[in-house]
Amino acid sequence: MKTEAEHFVIPFFKVKEFAQKGERHMALDSVALIALNNFRQRFGKPVRITRAYSTPEHNLKVGGVSNSLHLRGAAFDLDLGEGDIGRKTVMLRQSGFNEVMFYPKTGHYHAGLENGR
Numbered sequence: 001m002k003t004e005a006e007h008f009v010i011p012f013f014k015v016k017e018f019a020q021k022g023e024r025h026m027a028l029d030s031v032a033l034i035a036l037n038n039f040r041q042r043f044g045k046p047v048r049i050t051r052a053y054s055t056p057e058h059n060l061k062v063g064g065v066s067n068s069l070h071l072r073g074a075a076f077d078l079d080l081g082e083g084d085i086g087r088k089t090v091m092l093r094q095s096g097f098n099e100v101m102f103y104p105k106t107g108h109y110h111a112g113l114e115n116g117r
């Protein structure tokens with residue numbers, strides 16, 4: 001098995017998809033990126049990231065919790081289109097995420113990875 005550092009983590013995703021709009025700098029959690037890559041391969045369809053890294057200021061503005069995984073680039077909000085919510089939730093967990101939520105209001109999935117959990 002490859003170590004974390006040996007994985008290609010962004011074959012499907014451009015750097016700009018992870019950045020907060022107008023922000024040049026960001027944090028990204030390498031293990032969360034591997035989970036996202038795993039998920040994209042299983043899912044087999046385009047995945048649109050609606051939120052990845054957030055600055056503390058932006059996080060506050062959108063009502064995120066103060067210890068949000070988005071602050072560390074360890075969570076991604078995803079638009080996965082229509083379809084079976086349960087199946088997608090399970091697939092996100094099987095891909096390595098351990099903080100998975102579906103937001104019915106926006107139709108987005110929150111997929112986070114808290115290391116050491």
Ligand SMILES: [Zn+2]
Pocket residue numbers: 051070075076077109110111
């Ligand atoms: Zn989120």
